[in-house]
Amino acid sequence: MRIVDPHIHMTSRTTDDYERMHAAGVRVVVEPSFWLGQPRTSVGTFCDYFDSILGWEPFRAQQFGIAHFATIGLNPKEANDPRCREVLTELPRYLEKDRVVAVGELGYDSMTREEDEVFAHQLALAVEHGLPALVHTPHRDKLAGTRRTLDVVRESGLAPGRVLVDHLNEVTVGEVAGSGCWMGFSIYPDTKMDPHRMVAVLREYGLERMVVNSAADWGRSDPLLTLRTAEAMLEGGFTEDDVDRVLWRNPVEFYGQSERLDLDGVLEAGEPVAATSGATFEGNSVLRGSRDA
Amino acid sequence: MTWTDDARRSVAADGESVLALFPAAARHARTEGLDGERVRADLLVAIPGPVDEVARLVTLVYQRGDNVEKLAVLRALPDLDHSTGRRPPVGGALVDLLRDALRTNDTRLVGAALGRYGADHLEAPTWRQGVVKALFTGVPLDEVEELSTRSDATLRRMVADLVAERRAAGRDVPDDAWRVVDADAAEATVPGRAS
Numbered sequence: 511m512r513i514v515d516p517h518i519h520m521t522s523r524t525t526d527d528y529e530r531m532h533a534a535g536v537r538v539v540v541e542p543s544f545w546l547g548q549p550r551t552s553v554g555t556f557c558d559y560f561d562s563i564l565g566w567e568p569f570r571a572q573q574f575g576i577a578h579f580a581t582i583g584l585n586p587k588e589a590n591d592p593r594c595r596e597v598l599t600e601l602p603r604y605l606e607k608d609r610v611v612a613v614g615e616l617g618y619d620s621m622t623r624e625e626d627e628v629f630a631h632q633l634a635l636a637v638e639h640g641l642p643a644l645v646h647t648p649h650r651d652k653l654a655g656t657r658r659t660l661d662v663v664r665e666s667g668l669a670p671g672r673v674l675v676d677h678l679n680e681v682t683v684g685e686v687a688g689s690g691c692w693m694g695f696s697i698y699p700d701t702k703m704d705p706h707r708m709v710a711v712l713r714e715y716g717l718e719r720m721v722v723n724s725a726a727d728w729g730r731s732d733p734l735l736t737l738r739t740a741e742a743m744l745e746g747g748f749t750e751d752d753v754d755r756v757l758w759r760n761p762v763e764f765y766g767q768s769e770r771l772d773l774d775g776v777l778e779a780g781e782p783v784a785a786t787s788g789a790t791f792e793g794n795s796v797l798r799g800s801r802d803a
Numbered sequence: 804m805t806w807t808d809d810a811r812r813s814v815a816a817d818g819e820s821v822l823a824l825f826p827a828a829a830r831h832a833r834t835e836g837l838d839g840e841r842v843r844a845d846l847l848v849a850i851p852g853p854v855d856e857v858a859r860l861v862t863l864v865y866q867r868g869d870n871v872e873k874l875a876v877l878r879a880l881p882d883l884d885h886s887t888g889r890r891p892p893v894g895g896a897l898v899d900l901l902r903d904a905l906r907t908n909d910t911r912l913v914g915a916a917l918g919r920y921g922a923d924h925l926e927a928p929t930w931r932q933g934v935v936k937a938l939f940t941g942v943p944l945d946e947v948e949e950l951s952t953r954s955d956a957t958l959r960r961m962v963a964d965l966v967a968e969r970r971a972a973g974r975d976v977p978d979d980a981w982r983v984v985d986a987d988a989a990e991a992t993v994p995g996r997a998s
Contacts, residue, residue, distance in 0.1 A: 564869040569909045606826040607869055770830060 511535040511753065512777070513736050516761035517542055517615075517644070517676060517694060517723035520567055520578065521559075527726070527733050528574035534737040537776045540765060541567060542581040542615040542644050547728050550588060556597040560604050568609055577776045579765065581614035581644045582607075589628035590620070598631060605639040608772070611765040612636070614644025615676065618655045621648065626662070633666035642672040642767045644694075647682060656682040660689050674721065674764055679703055680711060687715050692764050696725035697735040705735065705742035712743065717752060721761045806831040807842050811849050815889070818850040818860050825864050826872060843872070844879035851889040858896040865900050874911050877904055880920035895924040905933045913937055914946040922949035931958045934983070938965060944979040959984050 513536045520528075520541050531539075541563050550556055563580045571578035582604045588594040604610060613636040616629050629645075636643040645663065648655035656675070663673050670690030677696050678686060686693050695711065696702045703711075708722060726733040740753045765771045804812075810828060813820045825846055829839025847864065850857050861883065865876040877900065883893045901924070904916035916925075917933050925933065934947055935958075944950055962983040969976045 561869070565873075566870070566907075566909065569870055569911075603823070603826065603867060606823070608826070608830055608871065609869060 511737070511740060511750075511757070512537055513740065513757045514538040514540070514761040515723055515726075515733065515736050516540045516674075516721050516765065517696065517725050518733060519544060519725070519727035520571065521563060522728040523726060523733060525570070525574070528571060528576060531733050532574050532576055534734050536576060536733075536736065538577045538579070538762075538771075538773065539571065540579045540581060540611060540644075540761070542612075543583055544585050544615055544727075545587045549591065551593055553594065553597045553600060556584075556594060557600055560600075564604070564607055564609055575776075577773060579609050579611045579771065580607075581612040582610050583614045583616050583632050583644075584628055585615060586617055586619040586625045586629065586646075586648075590622055590624050595624070595628065598628065601632070601635060602639070605635060605641060608770055610641065611768040611770050612642045612644045612674070613639070614674075615646045616643060617646040617659055618648045621651065621655060621658060629659075629662055630666060633663065633668050636672070637666070637668050640768070642674065642764060643668060644674050644676060645691075646676045647678060649677075652679070653681055653685070656685050660685060660691070663689070663691065671719075672767055676723070677702060677725070680707065683711055683715060690719075692719045692721060692760075694721050694723060696723055697739050698725070699730055699732055699735070705739040706746075708739050709742045709746040709748070712748070712756065713746070717755050717760070719760070720756055721764065722756055805835050807835055807837060807845075810842075811845055814846050814849040815851060818852055818856065821846050821850055821860055822863060822867070826868070829871070829875070840875045840878065843875040844882055847876065847879045848882050848887065849889075854891055854893055854896050857883070857890055858893055861893075861897055862900065865903070870907075870909050870912065873904065874915055876900065877912060877915035877920075878918065881918065881923075884920060884923065898924045901925055901933075902929060905929065905936060908940065910940050910942050913940060914942040917942075917947040919948045922947075922953060927953075927955070927957075931955075931961060934958060935961050935965060938962065938977050938980055938983075941977070944982050950982065954983055 515536055518539050518541060520539055543560060543563060560582055568578040582601065584597050605613065613632050616632050618625050633643055645659055647659060659675060663670065674692040674694050675686045676694035678693050683693055695708055697705055697708055712720060722736055722739050724731060724733045724735045736757060740757050743753050762771065810824045813824060825843060828843050828846055832839040832842035847861055850860050861876060865873055868876060880897055886892045901916040901921050904912040913936055917937060930953060937944060937947060962980055966976050966980050966984065
């Protein structure tokens with residue numbers, strides 16, 4: 511089985527997770543920039559964070575045979591903090607990086623006027639830099655927030671097929687299904703979605719434009735819930751091809767729209783490269799992988 | 804005109820434009836069937852002007868770069884150390900980039916910092932620490948330029964100590980250590996070893 515985790519915050523995870531994820535078939539991860547749990551107080555710390563998810567973290571992932579990409583953006587929570595907002599002027603240079611496959615994660619937290627402005631501004635940046643956008647839906651007032659999100663997307667000029675609306679559930683999926691946007695589901699141990707509820711959603715809404723992620727971060731979460739969802743799909747009567755579509759082909763198609771999702775070295779003849787369990791750390795493959803040729 | 808030709812001309816006309824062009828250069832190069840790292844090096848070499856100005860721009864490209872961009876900058880440093888009609892050799896003006904690279908734990912950057920430019924410009928204490936770090940992190944010493952000519956008694960002592968520490972711990976000694984120290988001499992330095 512081959513798996514893309516299209517939304518996971520690897521800077522918060524250990525090397526044990528990388529090993530377990532590789533063993534489970536995960537070969538590609540996308541790390542959206544987001545809130546760190548502790549509020550930032552300056553633009554400089556934002557840049558250090560962006561540099562980290564574009565620098566050290568891809569290198570770390572590579573040791574475990576996993577290709578790491580990122581999405582870059584100002585998250586809605588910190589869009590409300592004037593000390594952080596200035597990072598908007600730094601974004602254009604980050605949005606040109608090879609490993610940036612979308613703008614994000616964007617969207618609403620408390621649905622303030624500041625969040626409106628920053629959200630619309632960054633959707634315009636997505637258009638300008640030829641990138642798709644990863645948009646999360648708010649934790650609170652979720653249904654109204656999802657509707658408002660889709661309104662802003664509609665006004666942005668960014669094609670709905672280039673927008674992934676994430677953290678959906680049974681209540682919000684129907685709103686997005688008709689919009690043409692991609693639908694993302696974060697499978698959590700006890701909130702958001704679980705594998706069996708996810709299978710029910712797939713049965714009702716089909717597999718088109720559907721992606722599943724673990725959204726694992728510094729909170730209670732599990733990077734293997736992508737695999738658990740795949741297993742639940744198989745138990746629920748879906749085929750291996752269905753699983754491959756949701757866990758691999760769909761996220762590859764979505765982020766592939768950036769034309770920067772370079773999967774060289776991740777697959778051989780369409781199959782995941784054999785497990786290395788970190789053995790590349792002292793070997794040449796790390797250095798080989800760094801060359802462009 | 805191709806994207807890469809256009810980019811080279813832009814940088815030759817206005818060095819500052821390298822800041823915007825460098826990050827996207829490798830993927831444009833690949834679509835033209837060119838090597839991304841080579842095109843990135845060409846952009847840096849095209850920056851015109853006095854050493855201070857070239858060094859300022861190359862430093863900014865490095866500081867703003869992701870690790871693959873940083874690697875391309877480090878590997879281009881020997882090219883920048885030759886004069887072109889439009890600028891003099893940079894000399895040691897960019898040696899701070901090597902110090903930065905040697906502080907990272909990215910083995911690609913560590914290896915690149917010990918290439919030709921490092922061999923020519925790094926002061927001995929930093930160069931020695933770099934070589935030992937390469938051994939520590941598994942960077943092949945093949946990447947270290949002038950290894951035999953720059954090795955000195957201090958480096959041999961440091962590597963012998965590394966060998967002793969690894970043996971005391973029952974761990975493997977990196978094969979490349981023997982390129983710096985004599986196996987027999989290292990035997991003698993193992994502490995507490997029953998003879």
